[in-house]
Amino acid sequence: xxxxxxxxxxxxxxxxxxxxxxxxxxxxxxxxxxxxxxxxxxxxxxxxxxxxxxxxxxxxxxxxxxxxxxxxxxxxxxxxxxxxxxxxxxxxxxxxxxxxxxxxxxxxxxxxxxxxxxxxxxxxxxxxxxxxxxxxxxxxxxxxxxxxxxxxxxxxxxxxxxxxxxxxxxxxxxxxxxxxxxxxxxxxxxxxxxxxxxxxxxxxxxxxxxxxxxxxxxxxxxxxxxxxxxxxxxxxxxxxxxxxxxxxxxxxxxxxxxxxxxxxxxxxxxxxxxxxxxxxxxxxxxxxxxxxxxxxxxxxxxxxxxxxxxxxxxxxxxxxxxxxxxxxxxxxxxx
Numbered sequence: 606x607x608x609x610x611x612x613x614x615x616x617x618x619x620x621x622x623x624x625x626x627x628x629x630x631x632x633x634x635x636x637x638x639x640x641x642x643x644x645x646x647x648x649x650x651x652x653x654x655x656x657x658x659x660x661x662x663x664x665x666x667x668x669x670x671x672x673x674x675x676x677x678x679x680x681x682x683x684x685x686x687x688x689x690x691x692x693x694x695x696x697x698x699x700x701x702x703x704x705x706x707x708x709x710x711x712x713x714x715x716x717x718x719x720x721x722x723x724x725x726x727x728x729x730x731x732x733x734x735x736x737x738x739x740x741x742x743x744x745x746x747x748x749x750x751x752x753x754x755x756x757x758x759x760x761x762x763x764x765x766x767x768x769x770x771x772x773x774x775x776x777x778x779x780x781x782x783x784x785x786x787x788x789x790x791x792x793x794x795x796x797x798x799x800x801x802x803x804x805x806x807x808x809x810x811x812x813x814x815x816x817x818x819x820x821x822x823x824x825x826x827x828x829x830x831x832x833x834x835x836x837x838x839x840x841x842x843x844x845x846x847x848x849x850x851x852x853x854x855x856x857x858x859x860x861x862x863x864x865x866x867x868x869x870x871x872x873x874x875x876x877x878x879x880x881x882x883x884x885x886x887x888x889x890x891x892x893x894x895x896x897x898x899x900x901x902x903x904x905x906x907x908x909x910x911x912x913x914x915x916x917x918x919x920x921x922x923x924x925x926x927x928x929x930x931x932x933x934x935x936x937x938x939x940x
Contacts, residue, residue, distance in 0.1 A: 631677065631690050633698035638670045641705035644713070650724070651715035657726035658734070662708060665729055666701075673697070723903040731907035738892075739911060745887035746877060747915075749805065753812025754873050758866055761817040765824025765865070769858070770850055779825070786818035790876045808880035815876040816869035820862070827861025828854055863927045870923060874916050889915075 645663050650656065680687035704725065710716045712724035732739070768775040768782070790811045801807035831854060839853050855862075881890030889908050896904035 627691055631680075631694045633694055634673050634701060635670065635677075637698040637701040637705070638666050638673070641701055641708070642666050642670075644705055645708060648709075648713045650712050653715040653719050654712055654724050655727065657724060657730050659730065660726060661729035661733060662704075662712075662725040665725075669701070720900065721902055723906070727903040728906045728910070731904050732910065735904070735907070739889075739907070742887050742889050742892045742908075743911060743915065745885075746881065746889045749808055749881070749888065750812060750873060750877050753809040753877075754816050754870065756809070757813035757816025757869060757873070758820055760813070761820025761865065761869065762824050762862060764817070765821040765862070766828065766850070766855065768821070768825040769828025770854060775825075782818065782821055786822060790814040790872065791879050794880070804880075804885055808877070808885065811876050811880045812873045815872035816866070819868040819872065820865040823861045823865030823868070824858060827858030830861070831857045859931060863923075863931070867920070867923060870920065874912075878912065 642663065645660070645666070676686060676690060680690050708725050711719075711722050712726060764778065764782070768779050793811060793814065794807075797807045797810055798804070801810060835853050835857060836849055839849050844853070877888075878890035878893070881888035882894040885891040889912055893905050893908040893912075896902070896908065
């Protein structure tokens with residue numbers, strides 16, 4: 606057989622084997638879910654754990670299995686979905702495996718301390734049975750986060766633009782930013798609670814502080830890093846000061862501005878949870894602290910799950926907005 610034909614046969618064989626491996630990898634989440642279902646249904650629960658009202662973990666696994674099978678069927682005619690499943694299948698399988706191991710360590714064998722590590726059925730049960738109250742707390746936290754984040758982002762960007770384009774403003778304000786910026790916003794809690802009339806306004810101010818300083822520093826840094834040639838060319842073409850700021854400086858500094866907003870957003874999440882533990886009547890942070898004092902750790906973990914999912918969605922939306930605004934710099938800025 607000629608060498609070129611041997612190479613061709615080898616390529617066909619390798620391609621077939623690679624395709625089989627990809628199909629096997631995509632089936633791993635299904636196998637992982639089936640294994641978790643078998644362990645959860647066949648193994649009896651430990652008598653040390655309080656019984657849950659319903660088998661919520663089993664229901665969650667069945668829902669996850671149905672969703673993944675539907676995604677597999679869609680992937681047969683959708684290349685984008687197929688590629689995403691091929692990339693994420695190992696992660697999904699690993700996540701289910703971790704939940705299965707955790708279920709064995711808690712509900713089935715009670716290896717972990719029962720008080721601090723409740724069963725997954727009880728944790729998921731809190732998400733279902735207390736959904737109305739948790740939604741109220743989430744709405745309260747969202748309102749507080751929105752006003753605090755918006756105020757800190759707007760003031761931070763304006764301050765950073767002022768520092769970047771006005772030397773007199775930078776002379777007076779930049780030292781304050783350098784001195785006060787490194788101080789964590791939560792360190793201001795004793796003073797803020799005295800200065801503001803309500804816990805709500807004090808919490809919103811703390812969140813604004815958490816967003817303000819990272820946004821200010823990175824906005825001014827982005828403006829300072831703009832090449833002077835950009836402004837020289839715009840001046841040569843007859844652009845005025847306002848045009849150079851609005852059409853040249855701010856767009857060129859936007860990658861740094863979004864980086865500051867991202868850092869400030871992460872800091873605002875920490876500040877939100879901490880601030881709600883100090884006098885708030887609602888909110889996810891308040892809920893977690895309240896349930897911790899009641900030693901109801903299933904509720905504590907449910908609150909943590911809500912925080913994780915909510916903040917993940919907010920960060921994802923911020924990324925999507927950044928990608929749309931900075932579409933003209935696609936391929937230049939990578940996060």
